[in-house]
Every structure is written in structure tokens, then in C-alpha cells.
Amino acid sequence: MSSSASDIDSPLSSSDDRLELALEEAINGLESDQGFDRDALIAKYPDLAEDLHAFVDNWLSMEQATEDVARVGLAGMAQPQDDLCGRTIGDYEILERIGSGGMGLVFRARHTQLDRVVALKMVWNSSRDKSRFRIEAEAAASLHHANIVAIHEIGELEGQPYLSMQLIDGKNLQQRLDEGPLMDRDAAHLVRTLADAVHYAHQRGVLHRDLKPANVLLDEDEKPFVTDFGLAKQLDNSVEITRSGAILGTPGYMAPEQAMGRVKSVTVAADVYGLGAILYAVLTGQPPFRSDSDLLTLRQIIEDPPVAPRSRCATIDRNVETICLKCLE
Structure with a gap:
């Protein structure tokens, strides 16, 4: 689980351990060729019914989205006119x-x-x-x-x-990372700047919920700007446009509670996790979790701890690594 903003040292509770066990069973069933019996799983863990329904819905939603794109391609999806240039x-x-x-x-x-x-x-x-x-x-x-x-x-x-x-002439952070990771000092400075901006948004009651390198724009002087609040949520607004179990975030950068489909559990901690995932990417050149498919990435996020950044690049400063992993707890 990503940690809360006020108590990031809290250990997993027994209910969290029980949930992880139930999710493991759900994943095994969803990946099995024998079919998945949702009702049987819920009957076994009735106290976790809401979380399990959300996770299974999230998994099936992402699976369906993957199939839809494969079947019709992006060109077949309804979209705004692309021939507007010059008009x-x-x-x-x-x-x-x-x-x-x-x-x-x-x-x-x-x-x-x-x-x-x-x-x-x-x-x-x-x-x-x-x-x-x-x-x-x-x-x-x-x-x-x-x-x-x-x-x-x-x-x-x-x-x-x-x-x-505002038009930002330059590139996004993902395009910059395609050229290679940043030096420790530059990485730490960049993410500190982003953290200040995200904290400002939190103080005004806005969660981003989809922090990732592609949503950070860099101008010609490499000054960073947070953009794309498409999954943003007002902290004091009970209206939730993203239904429970819907895809919420980007695989590889989403917090475990987002991967589980636990929409109501998403707090400022999810953005802290997103900042940690960005820091991981700018240090190592890749997200904390990456697999052959979005579904496998979701499984890694839920089940596995991230590989320590220094295991991927031994020259990374230990203190910066500690901060990164703390955000990803």
C-alpha cells in the first residue's frame, strides 16, 4: 500500500494482509484457463467484498480496454477532428x-x-x-x-x-527520459519542484491521481510543469466521476490502492506514490514496475516491492534512493 501523508511508517494491518491474500487468489483465478468464480471468492472473504469487487472490476475493465484497442485500433475510436489545422x-x-x-x-x-x-x-x-x-x-x-x-x-x-x-514549448519528461536517466542532483531537484506544485494543489483540495513523466512538461530551460488533471479529484467533493473498479491512473506509476480499484481509498498518498515513481524513473530510466502487459504490471504493483534503484544503477545516491523507496511504501 502507498503510505498516508501523515503516517508513512504504519505497518500493514492484519486486514491488509488478508486482503493481499484474497487478491492473490483473485489474480490466480482471473489468469486461470479454468474460469473465475467471483461469487465463491466473495463467499470466502465476505468482509472484503467491496474491495474484491472493485479489484475484479478494475482488472476486467483494463482487460476489456486492451482487447478493444487491439480489435479496432485507436483510429476506430470516436475522436475530435484531426483536420482542424488552418481553420x-x-x-x-x-x-x-x-x-x-x-x-x-x-x-x-x-x-x-x-x-x-x-x-x-x-x-x-x-x-x-x-x-x-x-x-x-x-x-x-x-x-x-x-x-x-x-x-x-x-x-x-x-x-x-x-x-x-499555457503553451509550453519543449518536451515532456518521458521524452526526456527516452534519452536516458538524470543525474542524482538533477533528479532530486526536479522531483522536489514537482512535489512543491503537487503540495500546493493538495492545499487547495485537488488530487492529481495520474502523476507520471508524460504529465510533466519541460520548457526549453527544462523548467517542469505539472499538466493533465484528467483524473483530478476535489478532496472535499463526494461526486466521483470514475466509478469504483474503473481504470484510475497509469500502470507502472499508479499506487497499489489504484491498481486494486479502490477508488474511495485514494488520498494524497497516491500522489506521494506517483512522485516516488517519477523519481524512480528519472533515476533509473524506467518505472518501478514494468511488464509485458498492463495486467501483469498491475499484479506486480499489488504483490511485489519495487526493485531498489541502486540495484539498477549502483551510482545512485543512497539518500536519494531512501527518499524514493519511502514514497513507494
Whole structure:
């Protein structure tokens, strides 16, 4: 389990041990060719029914998503128009496509009235994605920090919601890591800067819940900016757009409680875990957990401790390694 913000030294309780045992049985059943009897497992662990249902739903949801992408490909999924370049929609002249994400496309655009170049994010044509998109917009728009991408405007163009935000010319952290890991000092400084930004968001009641290198933008001076609050949640908001058992986060960087589908258990500790996972990646060049499939990665997150960073690179500073592993507890 990822640790809580106030007591990261708390040992696993007996109920946690029992849950891990039940999850092990669930995983073995889900991976078995003999079929999986959910009812039998719930009958064996009735006190863990809610957690087990959430985990199984999460597993099946990710399995279905993998099959859907394999069957129809990304091109077959409903998405915003990709031929907008050169068009003027509302106050925005679309200049070029600069990226894509789990919820839509991002364009470089110019606000014709203000003569300001921005990043314009447009959402996939999905009511669920549109709901998540509104949450991202509302959460991010409330944050004003030097290391969080600023939101300029929220609106709708030709029936598609959009988010006009600060344009960061550069690359994302994952693209930087594709060139190799960072030096210890640079890695520690980077993650400390990100931690300050995430702490600022927490103080204003916003969880990110999908911290990973691809959601950190670097400008030309390699100043980092946290972006993509598509899974953000207001700490004081009981409305949960992501249903229990839904995919919540990115395999390889999600906390164990997210991998289990325990949506209601996700707290600031999940973002602490995400920061630790980013630190692990910038030190070693890879996430704490990586496997041949997302499902196997989920299993590793739940069952296995991360390999110590110094086991992958002996020159990593011991103190930095300790901080990294503490975040991943």
C-alpha cells in the first residue's frame, strides 16, 4: 500500500494482509484457463467484498480496454477532428496538432483577439470523457502555481469542449527520459519542484491521481510543469466521476490502492506514490514496475516491492534512493 501523508511508517494491518491474500487468489483465478468464480471468492472473504469487487472490476475493465484497442485500433475510436489545422473556430486559429492524450487532441492555436499562442485541448466524443474533461478544467483552473500549466479559458467549439491553456514549448519528461536517466542532483531537484506544485494543489483540495513523466512538461530551460488533471479529484467533493473498479491512473506509476480499484481509498498518498515513481524513473530510466502487459504490471504493483534503484544503477545516491523507496511504501 502507498503510505498516508501523515503516517508513512504504519505497518500493514492484519486486514491488509488478508486482503493481499484474497487478491492473490483473485489474480490466480482471473489468469486461470479454468474460469473465475467471483461469487465463491466473495463467499470466502465476505468482509472484503467491496474491495474484491472493485479489484475484479478494475482488472476486467483494463482487460476489456486492451482487447478493444487491439480489435479496432485507436483510429476506430470516436475522436475530435484531426483536420482542424488552418481553420479558425471561434476566437482560435488552429495552427498545428502538437499532441494527444487519453481524452483528446492538443493543438497549437492563436487567440485572434488577444494575439496569444496557446495550447488548445479538445476532448474525445464520449460523454464520460467530457465529464472527466470538465473535472480537469475546473480543478486545473483553480490552481495558480509557477510549476502547474495555467488555464486561460474553458469553453465549447462546435459541440466539443475545449481547454485553452499555457503553451509550453519543449518536451515532456518521458521524452526526456527516452534519452536516458538524470543525474542524482538533477533528479532530486526536479522531483522536489514537482512535489512543491503537487503540495500546493493538495492545499487547495485537488488530487492529481495520474502523476507520471508524460504529465510533466519541460520548457526549453527544462523548467517542469505539472499538466493533465484528467483524473483530478476535489478532496472535499463526494461526486466521483470514475466509478469504483474503473481504470484510475497509469500502470507502472499508479499506487497499489489504484491498481486494486479502490477508488474511495485514494488520498494524497497516491500522489506521494506517483512522485516516488517519477523519481524512480528519472533515476533509473524506467518505472518501478514494468511488464509485458498492463495486467501483469498491475499484479506486480499489488504483490511485489519495487526493485531498489541502486540495484539498477549502483551510482545512485543512497539518500536519494531512501527518499524514493519511502514514497513507494
